[in-house]
Amino acid sequence: MKFSTTVRHEHFTFADLRELFAKANEEKSGDQLAEIAARTESERVAAKRVLADLSLADIVANPLIDPDHDDVSRLILDGLNRESFATISSLTVGEFRELLLDDDIEDDLAHLHGAVTPEIAAAVAKLMSNKDLILAARRFRVVTRCRNTMGLPGVLGVRVQPNHPRDDIGGVLLSALDGLLLGCGDALIGVNPVSESVDATVGLLRALDRLIETYEIPTQACCLAHVSTQLEAMERGAPVDLLFQSVSGTEAGNASFGVSLALLREGLERVREHHRERDVAWAGPQAMYFETGQGSALSAGAHHGVDQLTLEARAYGVARAFDPFLINSVVGFIGPEYLADERQITRAGLEDHFMGKLLGLPMGCDVCYTNHAAADQNSADNLLILLAAAGCNYVIGVPCSGDVMLNHQSVSYHDIAGVRKLLGLAPAPEFADWLESRGIFRNGRLRAAEGPAERRMISGISPLLEAVG
Numbered sequence: 001m002k003f004s005t006t007v008r009h010e011h012f013t014f015a016d017l018r019e020l021f022a023k024a025n026e027e028k029s030g031d032q033l034a035e036i037a038a039r040t041e042s043e044r045v046a047a048k049r050v051l052a053d054l055s056l057a058d059i060v061a062n063p064l065i066d067p068d069h070d071d072v073s074r075l076i077l078d079g080l081n082r083e084s085f086a087t088i089s090s091l092t093v094g095e096f097r098e099l100l101l102d103d104d105i106e107d108d109l110a111h112l113h114g115a116v117t118p119e120i121a122a123a124v125a126k127l128m129s130n131k132d133l134i135l136a137a138r139r140f141r142v143v144t145r146c147r148n149t150m151g152l153p154g155v156l157g158v159r160v161q162p163n164h165p166r167d168d169i170g171g172v173l174l175s176a177l178d179g180l181l182l183g184c185g186d187a188l189i190g191v192n193p194v195s196e197s198v199d200a201t202v203g204l205l206r207a208l209d210r211l212i213e214t215y216e217i218p219t220q221a222c223c224l225a226h227v228s229t230q231l232e233a234m235e236r237g238a239p240v241d242l243l244f245q246s247v248s249g250t251e252a253g254n255a256s257f258g259v260s261l262a263l264l265r266e267g268l269e270r271v272r273e274h275h276r277e278r279d280v281a282w283a284g285p286q287a288m289y290f291e292t293g294q295g296s297a298l299s300a301g302a303h304h305g306v307d308q309l310t311l312e313a314r315a316y317g318v319a320r321a322f323d324p325f326l327i328n329s330v331v332g333f334i335g336p337e338y339l340a341d342e343r344q345i346t347r348a349g350l351e352d353h354f355m356g357k358l359l360g361l362p363m364g365c366d367v368c369y370t371n372h373a374a375a376d377q378n379s380a381d382n383l384l385i386l387l388a389a390a391g392c393n394y395v396i397g398v399p400c401s402g403d404v405m406l407n408h409q410s411v412s413y414h415d416i417a418g419v420r421k422l423l424g425l426a427p428a429p430e431f432a433d434w435l436e437s438r439g440i441f442r443n444g445r446l447r448a449a450e451g452p453a454e455r456r457m458i459s460g461i462s463p464l465l466e467a468v469g
Contacts, residue, residue: 012046023047030338052094081114113360118313140357145284156425157187157394182413186431187394218430249314252302286325295338328364341374364394
């Protein structure tokens, strides 16, 4: 297929769908690095014009990456609900955008989840403004359940990230407590370990589980080691609430992470069996957690000439097949080679959230940037507020906005508390009740620090440390 149009007397031709998608993308330093980006704004406008007139059926019929040579492409096509897709297949990408933004349509659009491929989600995202991405994403609520319930309207959840540069158990638990006392941690208490050893993973998982049991916290824990490390830790008796893995949008990209679709399927089966054997009052069946990020496939040399936005959407196609409890984009984490500045990071964060929600995923975001990007804490504040307005399921919080182990800047527990107050958002319902019962919240509002509730919580840390030591 060839695609062409004329803009202001200048003629543009795009050799195939892959080139059209890349040239229609908003400016991204990663696409420029891959030498697939639009060379001028006129070329970008021309590509968007052609893409807007393309039918959804044409996109499905012409995979960007050959399914005979890529298992992610096969997964995407096998997972398409053909009956549901038939109801929208004749629409152009431009018409599909109008459908998603039509205020006169009152019906729940959740029926679209199975009818949309990642490439369709990417195509329509390329035609949307930032405001469009917010308005469209807000129409989708994706509710999941593990030890509590996430994704309900009016809820902004938080993953507490109590990392420690030496995986010190005491440091991790104290850092987790810091987040809990500021009303955070309903989505997850999730630690990025320094060591990939099974022993370290077992120790962290047991400590986090003991913290949850001691304080009767309605939340879940995770140690973000490699999936194979977590499975071995589980075999040694470590309690695994959520099985984690970073994923990519191509078979080769996943291989660079040391994973395959077969390994993920095995992991899901094993962790679900593990849940059935544990004495836990599970709120629901979800048991997986994924992280992604624009640029990951390119950084691994596994992008196949496809733009980073579309590859990110394909990573969501992988995640969707495993019914996750949580998934988040770590936007801005890889660095300015892929997202150069505040404008690109903000755009990517809103794109990721919209595409994930359209595909039926419980999307969250790690609002972060590296110190050599053209961004600052005001940049993070801006994206945090925009995502909260868009109905983001959860964000990641760290002490004082800076991660001591990963060495990037994120948002703090105080930042998230402020946005909850600004937009009238609350923690997950079970977690909100727990906060009230512990005196951390009063009538839905965070109480002043250093009160009786804080002293009672802190006093319990010493015996907890002795128990896990």
